[in-house]
Amino acid sequence: MIPFNKPFLVGKETLYIEAAVKSGKISGNGEFTVKCHEFFETHYSFKKALLTTSCTDALEMAAMLMDIKTGDEIIVPSYTFVSSALAFTRQGAKIVFADSREDHPGINENTIEGLITSKTKAIVVVHYAGVACDMDIIMDIANRYNIYVVEDAAQAIDSYYKGKALGSIGHFGAFSFHETKNIISGEGGLLTINDNRFLDRAEIIWEKGTNRSAFFKGEVDKYGWVDTGSSFLPSELIAAFLYAQLEHLMEIQDKRKLLWNTYANTLKELQEQNHLKLPYVPSFATNNAHMFYVITKNIEERDTLISYLKTNGVHAVFHYLSLHKSPYHINNKSPIQYLQNSDNYTDCLIRLPLFYDLEVNEVKCISNVIIDFFK
Structure with missing residues (x-):
């Protein structure tokens, strides 16, 4: 039987995991996490990249950063994985489903504007099969109505729209490194932040609502609970595995x-x-x-x-x-x-x-x- 999918080792995954263990720090945001962040920001021009434990977590972070509340409306394509909608319903939002294109499973860009109301807060676009939606149309709509764009790029690592990396065009991007994806770490994800307004707060939400990252950078002399958030950052074992894949x-x-x-x-x-x-x-x-x-x-x-x-x-x-x-x-x-x-x-x-x-x-x-x- 030829399986549908088979996880693979292509480089130094197990060696880097061993190195992470021997370093004495495996809880997250260590050497390999930093290397992964630098790789994504350098190669794809993301303003900020933050590893997460899943693409779902990345989308939930985006929902928190946008302050999604009960009554807000989010436009989401119906033909997608549940996380594209779930991350926003958990914040109390109403999901307004959009149809796919006739020639491709991605969102039909020409139907989006007709779904917008005074309550619309964001558009979630899914780059199905790693193939870009027409982001010029989508960003023009978003700019005219002053709403956010979240690129669900779970399947879209190393894919581009008119020369721009997917995940770098909207206000936020979310990637998956699940074992079925091109680049894997078992489970794992990435949030990209492309709007300067959210750069600092993203690290706080990522670090359980604390300014711990600022503390380790020497920007504050102590850290504490300053905002909402959760434990979104993955362990160094996931980051080590992922970095070995990125090298190849x-x-x-x-x-x-x-x-x-x-x-x-x-x-x-x-x-x-x-x-x-x-x-x-x-x-x-x-x-x-x-x-x-x-x-x-x-x-x-x-x-x-x-x-x-x-x-x-x-x-x-x-x-x-x-x-x-x-x-x-x-x-x-x-x-x-x-x-x-x-x-x-x-x-x-x-x-x-x-x-x-x-x-x-x-x-x-x-x-x-x-x-x-x-x-």
Whole structure:
């Protein structure tokens, strides 16, 4: 069975973890945390980068920094992971769901403005599969209505919009280093802060509501509880593992892009024959090869193809369930929306295996199984 995903070691992960243990400081914000922060800020021009224990934590930090309160409205695409909405409902916000684009699972930028009210506080955009939303449209809307933009870039490490790194354009960005992502640390995340107004407060919220970071920088002679916050920073063991992966970022990306392109080349004939659709990458976006997916004509065909792949030794999976139809949303007596594109991706999208240790000949084998299915 070719698995859907397989975590990998590509560099000095275990050596750096051992070094962190021997340093005598493994509780967080040590040598490897600093190295990771410096890497992200240098390579991607984030004004501030703060490691977190998950992308969910990064989004929750963003919600705290924006002072999201009961009654505020947050625009979120329905076709996304629950954290994109959950981080803001925990602060009391009302989620207003947006539909996806017809040509891509990302948010339909042209529907956003029609969802804005006097209560709208922020737009959360999800760069699905590491492919950018049209950030010029989104930032123009945000600037005209004086609302915040949070880039949920969980899948978008090392991906760009018109030459700008994703996560560096909105007021905030959030990344994931879960074991299914391009760069991994088991669990782990990153908050990026690109607005000067939030730089200092972000460290306070990150450090349990204390000014501990300022104390260690020598900016204050003692530290205490000064704001809200939580224990968002990860241990040095997570940071050490992550830094070893970052040292091999280009190697990882090159391999994933090779696999992605192999899928695209071997399956393009099926798209030309109108059997299925392949991923679409707009001209303004780059492809970081986070995932390769296909879109079938209906849910019955999707389920049958997944079963056929499994019978032939391939573990493929469908992806998100539209959040506007989730039990939580319905149980809160929220109005049911009709979001055609989001529901179509829920019913018809299949994710194929894509991980560092996968080989080109295995990708060709998977593709041939799909070709045989349609024959």
